[in-house]
Amino acid sequence: MRATYMYGPADVRVIDASDPQIEQPTDAILRTVVACVCGSDLHPYHSMKPNERGVSMGHEMIGVVEEVGAEVATVTRGDVVIVPFVWSCGQCDFCREGLQTSCRFGRQRTGGAQAQYRRAPLADGTLYRLDVDENDERMPGLLTLSDVYGTGYHAALTGGAGPGKTVTVIGDGAVGLLAVLSARDLGAERIILMGRHEARTDLGRRYGATDVVAERGDEGVAAVRELTGGDGSHVVIDAVGHLPAYEQALGVVRDGGTVTRVGVPQYQDGPIGREQFTRNITITGGVAPVRAYIDLLLPGVLDGTVDPGAVFDRELPLEDIADGYRLMDDREALKVLIRP
Amino acid sequence: MRATYMYGPADVRVIDASDPQIEQPTDAILRTVVACVCGSDLHPYHSMKPNERGVSMGHEMIGVVEEVGAEVATVTRGDVVIVPFVWSCGQCDFCREGLQTSCRFGRQRTGGAQAQYRRAPLADGTLYRLDVDENDERMPGLLTLSDVYGTGYHAALTGGAGPGKTVTVIGDGAVGLLAVLSARDLGAERIILMGRHEARTDLGRRYGATDVVAERGDEGVAAVRELTGGDGSHVVIDAVGHLPAYEQALGVVRDGGTVTRVGVPQYQDGPIGREQFTRNITITGGVAPVRAYIDLLLPGVLDGTVDPGAVFDRELPLEDIADGYRLMDDREALKVLIRP
Numbered sequence A, B: 001m002r003a004t005y006m007y008g009p010a011d012v013r014v015i016d017a018s019d020p021q022i023e024q025p026t027d028a029i030l031r032t033v034v035a036c037v038c039g040s041d042l043h044p045y046h047s048m049k050p051n052e053r054g055v056s057m058g059h060e061m062i063g064v065v066e067e068v069g070a071e072v073a074t075v076t077r078g079d080v081v082i083v084p085f086v087w088s089c090g091q092c093d094f095c096r097e098g099l100q101t102s103c104r105f106g107r108q109r110t111g112g113a114q115a116q117y118r119r120a121p122l123a124d125g126t127l128y129r130l131d132v133d134e135n136d137e138r139m140p141g142l143l144t145l146s147d148v149y150g151t152g153y154h155a156a157l158t159g160g161a162g163p164g165k166t167v168t169v170i171g172d173g174a175v176g177l178l179a180v181l182s183a184r185d186l187g188a189e190r191i192i193l194m195g196r197h198e199a200r201t202d203l204g205r206r207y208g209a210t211d212v213v214a215e216r217g218d219e220g221v222a223a224v225r226e227l228t229g230g231d232g233s234h235v236v237i238d239a240v241g242h243l244p245a246y247e248q249a250l251g252v253v254r255d256g257g258t259v260t261r262v263g264v265p266q267y268q269d270g271p272i273g274r275e276q277f278t279r280n281i282t283i284t285g286g287v288a289p290v291r292a293y294i295d296l297l298l299p300g301v302l303d304g305t306v307d308p309g310a311v312f313d314r315e316l317p318l319e320d321i322a323d324g325y326r327l328m329d330d331r332e333a334l335k336v337l338i339r340p
Helices: A041-049 A139-146 A148-159 A175-183 A198-207 A219-227 A243-252 A274-278 A290-303 A318-329 B039-047 B139-146 B148-159 B174-185 B200-205 B216-227 B243-250 B272-277 B290-303 B318-329
Strands: A001-009 A011-016 A028-036 A061-068 A080-083 A118-119 A128-130 A166-170 A190-194 A211-214 A233-238 A253-261 A269-271 A283-284 A314-317 A336-340 B001-009 B011-016 B029-035 B062-068 B080-083 B117-120 B128-130 B166-170 B189-194 B212-214 B233-238 B254-260 B269-271 B282-287 B316-317 B336-339
Touching: A001 A041, A001 A283, A001 A318, A011 A318, A028 A080, A041 A318, A061 A118, A061 A139, A080 A139, A128 B272, A139 A148, A139 A290, A148 A175, A148 A233, A148 A253, A148 A283, A148 A290, A166 A175, A166 A243, A175 A190, A175 A198, A175 A233, A190 A219, A198 A290, A211 A219, A211 A274, A219 A243, A243 A253, A253 A336, A274 A290, A283 B336, A314 A318, A318 A336, A318 B216, B001 B039, B011 B039, B011 B318, B029 B039, B029 B080, B029 B139, B039 B318, B062 B117, B062 B139, B080 B139, B128 B290, B139 B148, B139 B290, B148 B174, B148 B233, B148 B254, B148 B282, B148 B290, B166 B174, B166 B243, B174 B189, B174 B200, B174 B233, B189 B216, B200 B212, B212 B216, B216 B243, B233 B243, B243 B254, B243 B269, B316 B318, B318 B336
Parallel strands: A166 A190, A166 A233, A190 A211, A233 A253, A253 A283, A314 A336, B166 B189, B166 B233, B189 B212, B233 B254, B254 B282, B316 B336
Antiparallel strands: A001 A011, A028 A061, A028 A118, A028 A336, A061 A080, A080 A128, A269 B269, A283 B282, B001 B011, B029 B062, B029 B117, B029 B336, B062 B080, B080 B128
16 A cells, blocks of 8 residues: 655655555454545654655544454444544543543554555544545535544633633644634634734734734734733634743633643643642643543534634645645645545 | 841841831731741842842731721721732722732832831732730731741642642742642542652641652652652642753643743743643643631631641741741751841
């Protein structure tokens, strides 16, 4: 099969790889219907240590079940399934609590989603069966349920977005924009989007942003404070992951408020001292257990109430995926959908 | 009047100071009934920059109103009042939200509580009138409502202590012990107290600790993990404030769990990166708005259901307060009550 590997910064190639096989009786083999490039894929695209063997890429997809292991009970050949970006058994205490990202059995290495086929471990717990055809035009929206929509929702939910609240979203990538959408759906009164790419912030306004702030750093903090009567924002969502974004979040959060992070931190230590303590700031969020949110978010995607698929502004065949990385890295594309 | 000043590390003196006067029409002048030394007073006791003029000390007290400014409406001469450790107007949005520590008018400098008299700004919003005589034997318990009991409660509440939860408390000082008491009152299933002073941990058991771990650092983390089937604790309360306590908290918290801090951080930066993100750890807590909790906690103190006053294991006259600091610093006393 054809599959995407990264070998070092800005070095993405589609190569011939061996077809995945059932390895465990709980596995399924999937044929990729749609996959995509994630903002988090750009972190290694910038800074990965060169690696001759390459790293298999991609973690978002919708697939068709081709084959199942002997113990798989809930999906069968031909099913169209959403594949959340973390494997989860569905049975352990963490899964039952809705924290599938900490599943006791979830840490399993597989090939990536930017490929023609993929092995899915823990198929019963992970895969979410859809009653749609693989050619359904809603596929882009459905694909966002494998990561970015659920991640944006995790941000808004853990941050406490709701009626009467001002929510500031840092980052106008797909996760940031879908955090805007989620904050609106949770009833936030005011949603300030911090981003500088007009096509993206325009989509953010369509998703519910009431204000857009293009400035960053101290200027960005000052602008959000001015919009909020000097006090800052009840909820701040960091959808970036770099230290300056976290620092910016601390700068715009209101006393007693919450900073929630869904951008993967590119740092180990950061400000968490006296100032945050004195102001009763909460830091929360983390890797989103998107599997937990599909039941809730799917109906709106199916009936068209929400349009998370609008984050895809480009579509490429798998063979051209390196262009997709480049387009996203150059901010020429917001998010690139891939069809094998 | 006589008042306590600190001039440098381990240099505490009781000196003659001028009597406080009404400065604003919202002020009250209080005569101290009981005051005490706080664990947080030991931070400057170790590390304050020597200062010839000295720093007025103390922030916990119960007083009798001696005089009120023209605009004070809710307390009058002769009233016995709890004095929370932060001034608050009671009217602004932060006060109405229960975050009196961020009151818009609260940052006012006054003399400390370890003195015969004290000016209380924002008397209407801050002072809590009691229907007890100043010689009431429950005075020690009532005094804890000015800081340590409310602070322990803030920890347990913001941490999410409740039924089915395991709560680990780091630190066996007064705040840690009253966090144990509060976690029990909120219904926590299991309460692990990390502390090494037997008299204190015995009181902790009386307050509801189900387990005591004397080890610190990696050994302490290993011990708590063993007690919790390897998973760690849903809620971890840092009642210390030094960086190793925060690191220990991160080590014992369960995935998806909460670290809440009520010990004043003696650091600016700390671990807040990829590991905490991957595990969906929440960091919360902060300076406790104890004024918000008095309504809730007072009845139990008055009717004897709880005995927070047991944290006071020594009583000294104001003139001997330097001994009180030394006794607490040497861990010979848990908390020292002062009578002028």
